Amino acid sequence: MWQDSQIRFDTSLSDMQVGHGEVIIDKLDMIEDVKGNVGDQGRLVISNLRIIWHSLALPRINLSIGYNAIINITTKNVNMIHGNVSQALHILTVYKNYxxxxxxxxxxxxxxxxxTSVIGVxxxxxxxxxxxxxxxxxGFVQNKRLTILPLENISSTTPGVWNLSAEQGNVGTFIITNIRIxxxxxxxxxxxxxLPYLAIADVCIxxxxxxxxxxxxxxxxNGSYVLGFRIDPVSKLYVLHKExxxxxxxxxxxxxYGVEYVFECQGVPKLELNENDTKEVQDIDDEISDVFGLYFSESEVSQRKPCFSLHLGLAAELPREGSSLQSLWELLPST
Known part of the structure; x- marks a missing residue:
């Protein structure tokens, strides 16, 4: 499952399709990607795992933003080209240390x-x-009873199961549901x-x-944990493994995935996240950069070492990881 954990730029159309268990919750047209595609009308698709934006004219120009990569969501005022001020969605993310x-x-x-839909989901x-x-x-066990999640059903409960994480082990109750152990x-x-099934890599004896x-x-x-359980008799061990x-x-x-969202019938939900009312004027010709660079957010600007480029025939500052001087130069218009 990559949809909720990765950020992808201009991904394939097949990757934009919903995966197993992924559900489209909301879909909006007339959405502009202010950072990378100013003036280009696009569609914003909100699923239970990620946000997808793509250009309506060229769907291959797109973004996929997994919720697990998001560190903050707020709204900010952005000055429009025609002079009006619009309240935009501002998303800050971290992916692969960027x-x-x-x-x-x-x-x-x-x-x-x-x-409102994105913040709610x-x-x-x-x-x-x-x-x-x-x-x-x-806190999912209260008074020795499992607190059942929505859509969860208990399959079996087995007492007297030893958790072998400690040297001497601890005896307890082992519960198997349709969602987790x-x-x-x-x-x-x-x-x-x-232990949700989504977090389990392997189960064996x-x-x-x-x-x-x-x-x-x-x-x-999920930490690459290894947990061992002793179940007696051995025949019961094999039955539970099969289950x-x-x-x-x-x-x-x-x-x-457990992501449930109900639309508000009236009004706009009160935003509990920090709001940033800073006005920002976006300039279409601000700078020419690679597709990743358009979305970089850096707290400090530091120069990189210059390096001689055979492609350009001169020394230039090294680009960020994932791009090359040649790819950046090719973004310049031919005339």
């Missing part, structure tokens, strides 16, 4: 869904991380772990000093 910012403006000045994404990320010592200790139910053990490994983005494998395969075919 900071990018995106500004989307609605050319239909009476519509505010370009920021983003909040729903952030508040539903338990569907997608490992949670340790969480949960274990909590009998002595202290706050000593627990929630291995030999250990405790005997045959159910071993669960998380994906790298987990079957439910995990079903979840892969139709993932449940």
């Amino acid at each position: 900071r990018y910012e995106f500004i989307f403006n609605n050319l239909n000045t009476k519509c505010t869904r370009h920021y 983003y909040r729903a994404y952030v508040s539903s991380k338990i569907y997608r990320e490992i949670k340790l010592r969480g 949960v274990w909590f200790a009998d002595v202290n139910y706050q000593f627990n772990v929630s 291995k030999s250990s000093k405790f005997g045959p053990t159910l071993v669960i490994t998380s994906v790298e983005s 987990i494998t079957s439910l995990r395969d079903s979840h892969r075919r139709m993932p449940i």
Whole structure:
């Protein structure tokens, strides 16, 4: 699953299509990408995993912004070419150690869904991380009972399962649902772990000093945890392994990401995120840069070492990683 974690520029049309479990929540036309495509009308597609913008004239000019790469969303006032002030959506992101910012403006000045929908869906994404990320010592067990998530159904509950994370192990209750695996200790139910299928890389049975053990490994983005559970008798171990494998395969075919958003019938939701009322005049001919450079957000500007370029026949400052002097030069018009 890459849709919610990556930022892609001018991606293929197939990557713009929704993936398994991805749902389109809102779609708006007349949306302008102020940072990279000023004056070009585009479409903003809001899914439960990401924001997609593409030019209506040339769909190959597009953006895909995963919610997990976003660090802040707010609104900002932008001066339009004809002199009016418009409230635009301002998104600050971090991806592969680079900071990018995106500004989307609605050319239909009476519509505010370009920021109310995005902010609402983003909040729903952030508040539903338990569907997608490992949670340790969480509040999802109360009085030795699992708090059931929306769309979650318990498949089986097995007492007397040993968590082998400690040297001596801890005995507790092992719960399998259609969304995740949960274990909590009998002595202290706050000593627990929630393992969503979306965060699991592998489930297998291995030999250990405790005997045959159910071993669960998380994906790298979720810490690459390795957890072992001893289940007696061994026949029960194999039954639970088969049950987990079957439910995990079903979840892969139709993932449940937990992002639910209901449109407000009236009015605009109150924004709790920090608002930035700074007015910004955008100049179409401000600078010529590669597609990534148009969206870079840097707190400090530092010069890079000059290097002789055979392509240009002179020394020039080294470009950012991911671009070359030749690719930047090719962006200049031929006349």
